[in-house]
Amino acid sequence: MNAHKWQFASRFRRHAFGWRSDAPIQRIKEALSEIKQVACKEPVIAAEGAVTFLEKLSSALEQVDSSSGALGTAVNRAIDTLVPIIAKPVVDRRVRQRWLERLWEALQNDQVPYIELLGEYWGALCVTAELASAWADEFLPTVEQVWSPQASGHGFFKGTSACLASLYAAGRYEQLLGLLERAPFPWWGDRRWGVRALAALGQQTEALRYAEASQGHAPPSDIARTCEEILLSSGMIEEAYRRYAVEANQSTTNLATFRAIARKYPHKPPADILRDLIASTPGAEGKWFAAAKDAGLFDLAIELAMRSSTDPHTLIRAARDYAGTLPDFAVASGLAALRWISLGHGYEITGKDVLDAYHAVMEAASGAGMDEHHVQEQIHEMVSGPEPGNQFVKTILAHRLSD
Numbered sequence: 001m002n003a004h005k006w007q008f009a010s011r012f013r014r015h016a017f018g019w020r021s022d023a024p025i026q027r028i029k030e031a032l033s034e035i036k037q038v039a040c041k042e043p044v045i046a047a048e049g050a051v052t053f054l055e056k057l058s059s060a061l062e063q064v065d066s067s068s069g070a071l072g073t074a075v076n077r078a079i080d081t082l083v084p085i086i087a088k089p090v091v092d093r094r095v096r097q098r099w100l101e102r103l104w105e106a107l108q109n110d111q112v113p114y115i116e117l118l119g120e121y122w123g124a125l126c127v128t129a130e131l132a133s134a135w136a137d138e139f140l141p142t143v144e145q146v147w148s149p150q151a152s153g154h155g156f157f158k159g160t161s162a163c164l165a166s167l168y169a170a171g172r173y174e175q176l177l178g179l180l181e182r183a184p185f186p187w188w189g190d191r192r193w194g195v196r197a198l199a200a201l202g203q204q205t206e207a208l209r210y211a212e213a214s215q216g217h218a219p220p221s222d223i224a225r226t227c228e229e230i231l232l233s234s235g236m237i238e239e240a241y242r243r244y245a246v247e248a249n250q251s252t253t254n255l256a257t258f259r260a261i262a263r264k265y266p267h268k269p270p271a272d273i274l275r276d277l278i279a280s281t282p283g284a285e286g287k288w289f290a291a292a293k294d295a296g297l298f299d300l301a302i303e304l305a306m307r308s309s310t311d312p313h314t315l316i317r318a319a320r321d322y323a324g325t326l327p328d329f330a331v332a333s334g335l336a337a338l339r340w341i342s343l344g345h346g347y348e349i350t351g352k353d354v355l356d357a358y359h360a361v362m363e364a365a366s367g368a369g370m371d372e373h374h375v376q377e378q379i380h381e382m383v384s385g386p387e388p389g390n391q392f393v394k395t396i397l398a399h400r401l402s403d
Contacts, residue, residue, distance in 0.1 A: 221250050228248040255294055
């Protein structure tokens with residue numbers, strides 16, 4: 001194999017980084033970029049570089065404060081990126097075996113730990129069922145020992161996930177299921193291999209039952225995603241949607257959740273998806289305003305904004321963005337923003353937010369040919385109560401509402 005001088009190698013020496021996580025995160029990104037660039041032309045050399053990087057990673061990061069989770073996320077993304085690079089090249093079995101031996105040693109030396117996710121990919125790293133089976137045989141005695149009823153301690157072995165992944169990649173499904181029956185704890189990280197094994201055996205119904213029996217030992221969304229994948233891969237799209245779509249596609253925002261489901265189920269009308277999502281959060285209908293707007297369901301968006309608290313900033317943006325194109329919608333959005341501000345809702349609301357909402361409403365009202373004086377009267381009436389939020393809005397708009 002040709003020698004290659006990797007720039008990242010000297011940057012990831014033992015204890016290369018202090019306690020701050022920003023520098024190592026940047027160095028990880030640079031290393032990935034370097035390896036991916038080489039992979040375009042020299043996949044074997046890139047794979048060798050990826051193994052070298054993973055060998056060096058943990059010891060370089062041992063002194064870094066990882067409490068924010070950002071560093072762990074960066075490392076996991078690096079593993080997600082590097083595994084296909086290591087698995088891709090066609091090499092002699094001895095070469096791949098040596099790579100695996102080096103990675104296994106790195107896993108064993110992973111003290112913090114940082115690279116434990118590698119075990120989940122062990123079957124993919126083996127590439128062939130034959131090599132996966134050999135590694136499964138290597139791991140099995142220890143897993144059986146720590147999972148024995150007579151074992152002392154907590155039954156922990158760094159190669160457990162690698163063993164399960166290897167059994168699955170080798171097609172030894174029944175043996176995998178039998179081994180899981182001996183597990184002392186029903187961890188979802190282990191049991192999902194059993195779900196996959198049952199699905200691979202064509203036992204989809206049993207796979208779903210096996211997954212749902214893990215409730216209470218894993219985030220519900222993780223179990224739902226696995227079950228959804230089984231049904232989708234079996235062509236049971238409607239059942240997948242009905243049973244798991246809402247839970248399986250929860251994202252960082254309601255709009256992102258809606259978009260994720262709409263992408264996965266393009267045959268479903270957006271209005272139907274949105275109605276199901278709204279029904280899943282009773283009392284918080286306003287949180288789906290942005291999703292309804294994104295789907296072009298403007299009447300529904302306003303209805304939602306009137307039913308329950310909606311982020312005033314989101315409403316103000318809608319009023320401003322649509323003042324020229326959909327003035328009726330913009331007016332309603334701006335008025336809703338002022339209403340929720342007057343009722344004390346919204347995070348870090350300032351006088352500028354109130355003015356932005358007011359100006360967007362008045363601009364849109366003018367574009368729609370509305371009686372601007374009548375709109376001002378609506379606002380005045382809306383904020384006439386004694387609530388502190390009302391007083392705040394009245395103070396900001398005092399001169400404008402008295403015109």
